[in-house]
Amino acid sequence: MALRGLLRLGEVAVRVLDMGEAREHYGKRMGLHEVMTDAAGQVYFKAWDEHDHHCLVLREADSSGMDYFAFKVFDDATLDELEPKIRAFGLQVERIAAGVYPKSGRRLQFMLPSGHLMQLYAHKEQIGNSLGVRNPGVLPDEGVIRGFRINRLDHALLGGVNIDESARLFREVFGFDLSERLIDAEGGQSLALFLSCSTKPHDIAFVLQPTPGRFHHVSFLLESESDVIHAADLIGKYRIPVDVGPNRHGVTRGMTIYFFDPSGNRNEVFSGGYVHYPDTPTLTWDTTELGHATFAQDNVVRESFLTVLTG
Numbered sequence: 001m002a003l004r005g006l007l008r009l010g011e012v013a014v015r016v017l018d019m020g021e022a023r024e025h026y027g028k029r030m031g032l033h034e035v036m037t038d039a040a041g042q043v044y045f046k047a048w049d050e051h052d053h054h055c056l057v058l059r060e061a062d063s064s065g066m067d068y069f070a071f072k073v074f075d076d077a078t079l080d081e082l083e084p085k086i087r088a089f090g091l092q093v094e095r096i097a098a099g100v101y102p103k104s105g106r107r108l109q110f111m112l113p114s115g116h117l118m119q120l121y122a123h124k125e126q127i128g129n130s131l132g133v134r135n136p137g138v139l140p141d142e143g144v145i146r147g148f149r150i151n152r153l154d155h156a157l158l159g160g161v162n163i164d165e166s167a168r169l170f171r172e173v174f175g176f177d178l179s180e181r182l183i184d185a186e187g188g189q190s191l192a193l194f195l196s197c198s199t200k201p202h203d204i205a206f207v208l209q210p211t212p213g214r215f216h217h218v219s220f221l222l223e224s225e226s227d228v229i230h231a232a233d234l235i236g237k238y239r240i241p242v243d244v245g246p247n248r249h250g251v252t253r254g255m256t257i258y259f260f261d262p263s264g265n266r267n268e269v270f271s272g273g274y275v276h277y278p279d280t281p282t283l284t285w286d287t288t289e290l291g292h293a294t295f296a297q298d299n300v301v302r303e304s305f306l307t308v309l310t311g
């Protein structure tokens, strides 16, 4: 299919305990570009190779976790088409006027069965990736690609209840494919579901948790696997807490590293993974191979990776 409907995860809003520390982490160390502070003190960042104004919003709060996530859709007609379908699925939909969220057109907002606040928007101010759009060349000026050399926001993994229902919304209403799933080998229960609206192995994923609305991680794409090692070197240099050092996921086959921001929110940077097409069969992993499914280079099941979430 040509990519229409929901295009990509376009925005994640994360709560942090100390904005100064968060700015240092996401800006100076990871290398995202700080583009704006709003009247409420929320700080906005973009990755260098994104055209839209921002992809990450930080809000200082008493608890860490995620406020909401937002997908960009192809156009306003898509919002009009989706609103009654989301209602028919059984969710209440709130309309948010253009401009309520800075640099953004109107939005639809609804609560997923897993307990996560999701938004859809069709327009966000585009400020470019610094290369321009006519004869853009391939490399931005020195200093634009910096820190962890992050290309763009890629996906998020959310923990919650009723993940089968959240996945059903994405499949039946939003047209996503179930690219991979992890199930309990004995009962067959869904433990983690990976969903794609593109040729990526996943654009959003859910992991079963006893409580709704948890945040497992937000993930950013790097250009190469050597950049994963470069990021790991900087993580060590800056004494950033590591959850899982460089390794390869069985699920999605991405080369990954997991670490925590100063507020305890998990971040991932990764590179690689296979190409997903709409006719690619759903890949199923079960708990007899939990180690290989999660970290395929050493097959070690990591308790912290499975149990530490924020929100």
Ligand SMILES: [Fe+2]
Pocket: 155, 156, 157, 217, 219, 268
């Ligand atoms: Fe991830």
